[in-house]
Structures are given as C-alpha cells and as structure tokens.
Amino acid sequence: MTGRDGGADLQPLGNTPVVILVRPQLAENIGTTARAMANGGLFHLRLVAPRDGWPQDRAWRTASGADRILEAATAYETVDDAVADLHHVFATCPRPRHIVKPVLTARGGAVELRAATARGLKVGLMFGPERAGLDNEDMARADALIRYPLNPSFMSLNLAQAVMIMAYEWWLTEDATPSRELMTNETHVATKGELENFMRHLIRELDSCGFLRNEQKRPGMVRNLRHFFTRGEVTEQELRTLHGVITELSHPRRG
Template sequence: MAGTNSERELLAEGPAIILVEPQLGENIGMVARAMANFGIAELRLVNPRDGWPSEKAQAAAAKADHVIDATQVFATLEEAVADLNFVFATTARQRDGFKEIRSPVTAASMLRERFSLGEKTGILFGRERWGLSNEEVALADEIVTFPVNPAFASLNIAQAVLLMSYEWMKSGMQDDAATPFQRVEQRPATKSQLIGLFDQIEEALDARNYFHPLTKKPRMIDNLRAVLSRPNFTEPEISVLRGVLTSLDRFQRRWPKGKGPATTGGEDEGNGAGDEA
C-alpha cells in the first residue's frame, strides 16, 4: 500500500506463535519484532520464567506494540493450544515417533491453506536452552525443522520465529521473487550524449598527455570507448560523470612538493600524470 508509514496497511494475521517457558524478556521482545516484520500478530506464552508483562520485552520489541499488548499468557501448553485446529512443533533434532516432518516452506504453505479455510493454527517454539520435550512435541500435529548446519543446529527463539514468519509472508505472495520497491526508472542515454562524454574525457586526457606515445592514441581511444560504452548509461548517469569531469578540469592539480611537471623536466612518462590541469 503506497503512502507514508502511517498510511500503510498493518498486516496482523496468521498462526499463533507459542513460546514454551521462555526465559528472557529480551528474547520475547525480539520474537514480537520478528513476528511484526512479517505480518504475524498473535503471541502466546506458556509459563514465562520472569512473568508478564515485561519491560525488557517491550523495549526489545522495537515498537511492535500491537503484538506485545495482545500477548496471552497460559499456565500450561495444553491450555495454550486448546482452541487451535492444527499445530506445528519446531525442533532442530530428530525425534522418535510417527509425526510427519515438514520443511519451513511446506509448513508455511500448509498453514496458509488452513488459514484460508478459517482454521486456527499455531507453531510451538521451545526453551532457549533445550527446546521442546517429547511430551510437548506430542501435542503437535506435525513437526517443522530447519535446514541448518548439522554441526551447529542451534537457533535462538527469535531466529527460529523469524524464519517461520518469513516463510509465512512468502506463502501469501503471488510472486515470491517480488520486492516491495524497485529502482527509479531512468531514460537510457542517447548515442549523442554518450559521444559527448567520449569527447569530454578524451579532451581532458589529451591535455594531460595520457595518449602517449601518439602512435598508440587511436588504439587507446578505441579501448576507452569500448569500456565506456559497456554500462548502458542512463541520462542522469551521463550527467553525473560529465559534472565530475567538469569539476576536475576547473581547478589546477596540486602536486606534492618536489614532484610534477616543473621538476621532471617537461612531459611525464606515465599515462595519467601530466601538465597543468
């Protein structure tokens, strides 16, 4: 939705995010922020260690107030999932059991489909130190796990919630390669404008004895024009480059003491050094 931040639509839907016995208020706040980033709004806490509400969570949420203010607290996981029709449990390690295991992409697609049918869904996230118990996983319908480094599979709560929230957002996009904004359209430069750039650069270089020796000048000009014609410049880009050249030509070059044309006896040997600018 176009317009200023205050005019943009605030997405607030999707599955309930359920944190089981979270320990740090800062982590809860960062979870709320991750949810708000990708349009999920319902946060449920099961027996948070430091109680609720939490000033540390509020501060870490970075103004995701609509998530923090609506947060629900439950004494048990059974109470937290009681009204839900379908629940995923997140885990980074293999579990014994008979539950289906899904990737985040598949899980988000399934949640989106159930959401469109009016079902209430949720995603369980475990404790910071050791995740969910087998008994807690048993309360879920299926498992979702992340493709992480096998030797370093631990994710903190906010990271895990952000990954699932991101996949949730993508599952509702018609084109998951779309971006929220694009580069500003600019008119391509005309050949006349490009030739004007060639002429200005070549004149400036010629004045500084760049084309040395003269027998190589035609070939050097060909190479220079080949390089400058590759980027497909736009009109504003041509204007920027010509403005730079004009500025460089406006002032004398300042040579370090003991160097420059006055002390080298005339023309410089190397390309790029040269006479008075």
Template structure:
C-alpha cells in the first residue's frame, strides 16, 4: 500500500480488443495502479497481443482477475465510480477526474476499496453497469469531440489519483549541487555590470538610465543564478572591460 492508501481497482467491462487491455495495463502501471479486472473480454485473455501492447506491464502487475458480470467484479469494493461521457438520465453525483482522484485517495487512506468502471470501446457502459456505481465520472473536454480511447481514459483518471497524493513541488530548479547566489552576491554583480555599462557609455541617457537599470536587474533576477554563475558573469564583464581598454591603447 502506498501513502495514498489502497489504490483503486480498474474494471474494464467487456473490452473488445486484447491490445486495448494491454495499453490500459500500461497506463495503469504508469500511475501505480495494479488491480486490473476484466468483465467478459471479447478476445481470449491472457494473450500475446495484450502482453505485447502492455510493454511488460502485465508481467509486473499481479494476475488480472476475470469475471462473468460487472456485479461480481465490484462485489468486494466499498465505492464504485462509472466513467461515461453520455447523459444516462440517472440521478447520480457527477465527479470530475480531479475530484475522483482526491476522493479515491481519501477513501484509500481510510482503508476503503475503490473501483473505477470503464465501458466498451464503442458504446461505453450500459445503464445496468452505471446503476451499480455510487457516482459518475465525466471528463470535461471539448464538447464538440469528447471521444477518448480506453487507455487514454484509464491514464487520465489514474493520473489524477496519483497526483492527488503526490507531494512533488510544482516547480524545481535543478542546480546539480550548486548553491543559489545570495542577494549580496547578486547585488555585487549588479554594481560591477552597471559600472561597466556606464564606462562604455551604454547608460549615457540620464533620463532612460533608471528604467534601463531596473529592466536589467529584473532580467538577472529572473535567471535564478547560482554562485558559480555569478562568478562566471563577473569574469565575463572583467574580460570584456579589459579587451575594451586594450583596444584603446
């Protein structure tokens, strides 16, 4: 069990192609999901076609469970969610994938078992399948074209579950061990750089000078410079200044 609790089971109801089972398994394992259940697959399973399409995922995951009915496939689960893009005229809560991910993580951490139903490639889930679910999951997509293939749908919902329990910072600057420059070091470079610009006449327009300096400081500030990069820039300015002085001689 991960820090997200019990991972959701993925139930494919009457999948038509062995390749789709394999690609769905691949999408599952990308997101740390391993409980794959099939309801009456049309193609024989297991099969070489499914295994090849999974790119090794089916060999890593626990054995896939096969059931004769959707009811049997969800019997041991505490919460079941049905994916559909169609209006089925049922009184059901409708969740986005993000809301499902958060709900499934919360449930999994509480020790409850969650399952997500995915329907047939061409027609989706039948009303009788959806009636077994606690809620419906619908993906907000372009209303003119909402079609997803089976693996895409599995990956999308699996990703939202994985992200709901993920603590990865939204943005990281990889410095490979280099220390970020301190403000003192950055301001020291500002002084060196701006003196060189003054000396060469670049900042000769007194009216524009303050705004030009602010723009340059903002530019360097956005660069998130390391201590080593600051030293390199000092060296660059020094060499350029020295070269200019030599040319004057």
C-alpha cells in the first residue's frame, strides 16, 4: 500500500469513544475522518461494511498524517458486530424518524460520553453513510441520538465535518484553555510599579509643557490618563515605547 509512512505518533489518550462509520462510501472520507479524530484526541475507528472494502490506499492520502488511526481501524460486517463489546452507543442523526430516544446536542452528548468513560465504560459514536445517514435499524442499536443545532435551512455536513464536531466537543470537556488570553510573546503584562513609573514620567512632562496648567482640572485629567492606561493590560514593551515617545516629545523641535 502506498502513502503509509507511519504519520504522526498518535496513541490512545485513555478510555476514549470508538468512532463507528456505518457503510462509508468513499475511502477519502474515511481518511479525513481519521484526521478529524486525531484533532480531538480520538483514536479508535471501526468501519461497518465499507462499500469498497478495507483497507483502501485513498484513505491514507487524505488522512494528513493520522495514519496510525487507519492502521488500527477494524472492519465489521454488521452494526451489531461493531458495537457488541460497547456499553453505550450514541448515534448522530440529522432527522430523527419517529423514534422515541433521548436526543442530545453535540455538547451534551460529549459530556455524557465523558462521564461514561470516567466510569470505565466503553462507548461508541455512530455515523451513517454519506448520502442518507443512519437508517432506523441502525439507530435502534443506539442508546441516544445526537443532533447538531445548525442552521435549520441548511444542515448539510460531510462525514468528516460531522465527526470533527463531536471530536471537538469531546476534547473541550477536559480542555483547560482560557477563553481569552493576551499573547505577549517576549514581553510581559506591566506591573503596577512599572505603570506607576510611566505615569510619573508622563505627568512630569505634561506639567513641564503646561498641559496640566489648570489646577482645578488637573486632578481629573490625571485620573483620566491613569484610567486610560489601566483599562487594558499594557505590556512592559509598550510602556518602554511610550517612555521613548514622551522623552522625544520633551526635546526641542528639530528642523
């Protein structure tokens, strides 16, 4: 087989959900699914009756280095075979067809999957064929359905996109990345002492040039300047630049 150079050194990250592709039609979609799985820390891939058999070279060509997921993938003849050793199975379903089952969002499903795996249970995520999705018999094997709350007038997703949404939500359930942070590179957020040193420099030069000559307005003007520089997270590098600006402006004008 071509295109199998080992790829990234991907290893299972604990007890993670098994991704089950039911009757996938295109090998390229299996490859892009493996790529999406790797993004979210999912490793285990099972294929139920892939149309063109398994393995297929074309899957490796679209996996972007997620080769080990494809190499570890296993194929089954039926859904029952693929889920036999699992404790819980969730099925993605764009249009529930007269089925009485819990319906979860991707986020809600990821939370429940994480809780189940934390108890040592083996869980699976089932995705249907590219054109029609899972049929009623497939969904009858699932404990709950997952439906993505997308634009109701256009909910079309390709297979890898559908897997990526669940992989992302799965990863977020234990991700500690702050929702917002300031990228400072080689500098750092200025300390109160550094900021106060700058304010003394600024006020001294403003007094010298006469900008703060109105004694009644001076306290309020100084407070406004202080508020301006404390409202955000000014960095030490930015303060050094501003020190240089003030120093340069305090010099006599050059021709």
